[in-house]
Amino acid sequence: MADKRSGTPGKQAQPMQDRIEPPLSLERIATTAVEMLDAQGVSGLTMRKLADRLGSGVMSLYWHVDNKEDVFDLALDLVLEYHELPQVDKSQDWRAEVVHMLEDWRARMLRHPWSASLLPRRALGPNILARLELLSKILSGAGIADEDLNVAIWSLWNYVMGATITRASFNLTDDDMAAGQQRLTRLSEHYPTIERSRLLLDNDWDGAFRKGLDFLLDGLFPR
Structure with a gap:
């Protein structure tokens, strides 16, 4: 501007x-x-x-x-300014660039938590538009058909935004999480699966984001 x-x-x-x-x-x-x-x-x-x-x-x-x-x-x-991943042959490793871009996007919003609440209602500036243009170009070059490109972009957008907002607003302490898990244990007859997986004790936010992103990209491009 x-x-x-x-x-x-x-x-x-x-x-x-x-x-x-x-x-x-x-x-x-x-x-x-x-x-x-x-x-x-x-x-x-x-x-x-x-x-x-x-x-x-x-x-x-x-x-x-x-x-x-x-x-x-x-x-x-x-x-939300983005600096491309250096030394990546996008024709060979488009996935690494997409992962880097989305992890960078999430990390930047987590460093500035107010940004996640503003982004849905702001005019998109040149940096976020450049990020979306590059993401679209990479996905298109990797084989996403034009008629599916918007669906792919919005799916990735929604994943990043949802993961970021959830992480930024989930401020339970270790004691809170332990108490929640203990309550699930007492109620395991009703919630056996999430009690067994110890859902409320899982705080590997970065790992969950990365693995979930792999699930999403695998859906777009089955290995």
Whole structure:
């Protein structure tokens, strides 16, 4: 997203602390917004607080963005930037690139938990669009027919989003999980399968994500 105006704001005298701050830019606004969202969550970010953190006036901030929704868009797109897996021959190992891309997507959202709640309702920025374009290109090159490509993309999207939101919101302690499993043991007559698998004690989130992704990719491309 480019700055929406050219030129500079009016030339009123600025306090000394304003003059020594780096100049405002969309990149600096986005970076600062991410820091604030990480610390305070979505509800903690206001235009006044953001302007104060940037060392600028609110009107100077509005010179670059229209409203807080623009700030959310910038922050979300910044954290979803993707750097391709190096030294991969995509014609030979498309699966490694897909796995890397989706694991990176999940990891980035887990580092910034607010992003998972914002993504479904935000305008898609250039970074997430570039990620989806690359994913579509890899799947298409690997043999997914055009009529099935959207289904494949949305299936992977839904898997990443569901796994991320579940992990980010599942904050049970070890004691909580143990107590839950003990309750299942007492009720094993009614829930024998999940009691036997010790479902509530399984906290291998990364392993479950990776194996589940393999299941999904195997369905798209049977080995």
